[in-house]
Amino acid sequence: MGYGSGELIIRSYNAQNDRVRVEGLESICEVGPADKPFLFTDTLGDPICRIKNSPIYNMLVAELGGQLVGVIQGTIKLVTLHKPPKNVAKVGYILGLRVAPAYRRHGIGSRLVTKLEEWFVACDVDYTYMATEKDNEASYKLFVNKLGYVKFRTPAILVNPVNHHRSSQISSNFKLTKLKIEEAESLYRKYLSSTEFFPIDIGNILRNKLSLGTWVSYPKGETWGKVPTSWAMLSVWNSGELFKLRLGNVPISCFMYTKSSQLIQKFLPCFKLPSIPDFFNPFGFYFIYGVYGEGPLYGKLVKSLCNFVHNMASSRPKDCKVIVTEIGGNDTRSKLHIPHRKSMSCSEDLWCIKSLKNEDRKSVHKLTTVPPTRALFVDPREV
Template sequence: MSSRVLALDHGEGMVATIIREYEEGRDRDAVEKLDKLCEFGSASDGNPSILTDLMGDPIARVRHYPSYVVLVAEIEEDEMTMRKKKEIVGVVSGCIKSVSKGSNPNTNLPTYVQVAYILGLRVSPFHRRQGVAKKLVTELEEWCKRRGAQYAYMATDSTNQASINLFTLKCAYTKLRTPTVLVNPVHAHHKPIDSRVRIVRLEPQLAEFVYRHRVFGANSEFFPKDINTILSSKLNLGTYMAVPSTQSELDPLSFPPSFAILSVWNTKDVFKLQVKGVTGLSYAVCVGSRVLDTWLPWLRIPSIPDVFSPFGVYFLYGLHVEGSGGPALMKSLCAFVHNMAGDDVGCGAVVAEVDRMDEMKHDWVPHWRRFSWTDLWCVKKLTAEDQVECVEDDWVESRPSRTSVFTDPRDF
């Protein structure tokens, strides 16, 4: 991408802002510095905050998409100013993938569209409210459009009003979904698993068949066409199915009346999280609960792991249950994953993101309400009006009233 220069007036002379592609050798240190600067700003208001450590790899979160880019905003200041002539003041990442948007009414098969996912938008606290964020998003949209993206979407905490205003008021995005992020801390003790439950690990090919033809068929949104790539990734720790212990073998064409299924994505090699800004009392309570749980595991105290040091997360996706016994099987499946995480040093939480419309999953998936939150997904059509044959072809204008939503683990 060729650099595009724009002029901004900061009240101190003309400042040229260049939006260009990230260059590993040239920009790595500057982008890391920007990340830390933005994190310091988020933790300096006296409230607890969750900081993200990309472990020295600014493009870690987008490496596993089929097509991606990272853009930076660099300022070139007038020589009359006393500040540095060049400085990276903003960054944003984006990727393009093919996902389902529901079924084709004529064939009842999934309809796939090219979408851009926007993430990792950061602007230096000293250069906000100067149009940098909007220019980064606009340039990223143009990059994605040139590569065939028909829509763009983003996700943010539903309480992040500044981000919501940027995308909905300034960049013309429409609110689409409000999924809930369910967080379950990994305790020092193992969770019991019902002896009447059998847990089976599925091979990637069988898992793909189940997801594509049984679970997330035509009636789904955001189901990735490259699901096989996700399931065979080194970050995917496996797809697991819980069935009654009386079930001997699995036949993909004839599953038992009740079952539960999910996949586990390991974020530890991509990024780590850290909680900062808690009070001394809160810190002491968390540490005390962990110590007591370690010493007396049979009490099964719901302890809190060391979230004050960088920790990893297991992300659950592809969650689905069938049959009257499905919810109980899902609870056992989640307990199984919790125990996996407990045996993995440095894994502090098990996380799942479920559609807010499917409130039943909130009961099936163990979580701590105080640690969980609501996300907001917003979408925008990138193609021109004359490229859409009718309103029904427009995902934004004709969203299905009730579809299952697939959460891509790469998006977390």
């Protein structure tokens, strides 16, 4: 395809030569549909920050006429995936696709995806997948209509703003315990190793410095040494250490409301009005992952754990302004009890998948038709 400004060159990212240019591209590329409020990503001087904690990763850049006009990132890992005849698959995850606004609709995005898929094939990847907003028409057309991806799962993204002026209540009927890393790994392997997209290297995730810990909650009067009648668990990842987000394309009325709510909360706390965080300046967030539990009190126990995470975040205003959780689309039990602001959340994120091996192409249909497991493990390294 001719691009008018010379030959399109796609190559691996070189930190020394490309870092500043990639940061410049990120600063002008919004994340999400352009006709709605969108997010800008601040990588804090490290363009590969979102992938460098993964077992295997790569970043490609596109150059045209000496200008850097596009980037894409990919990671590779082993996960549990219900597919015959084995239960484990090597999957490649696509993220961070950006094309400079002036160069869109010229096939650069599809060329970047195709080149990344070639790298996946060279690494013997079984399936590649990506995530996008369900109403992101441009992304859907590119991956599904043009590149052969199919809809796979629709997780729910739950977002809860952090109120730095008020603590969340934790029931005195429950006990919270922080697990040792070895205990958390054993628990995840016991209860979640058969769920979709459970990473085989869960121990590396739990030992990463960005993982703040794993906590369990159970009724007082019972002991953790003997499995309680009801229990819940979750882990927390500090994404704000890697990159920051900033909101754009927001109506002035929303901006004024945010500022006024913060002033009321600061000077008139007796009114007990909810304060909206300042999303117009760069902000970080905590990501809750590995949510699971059992028993009749599971919902209340999950809520107590989420309230604990909120209180932990509220003591660190520079690190965290929102708490994000992503759960399986059919995990209604968790969704009912995880605190979240409906207006800020996404009831259906869209995951799409594609087989990279001829022998597995028929199994993609089976993967998309088999009912999903209730729990869906979302790797915090890919957020």
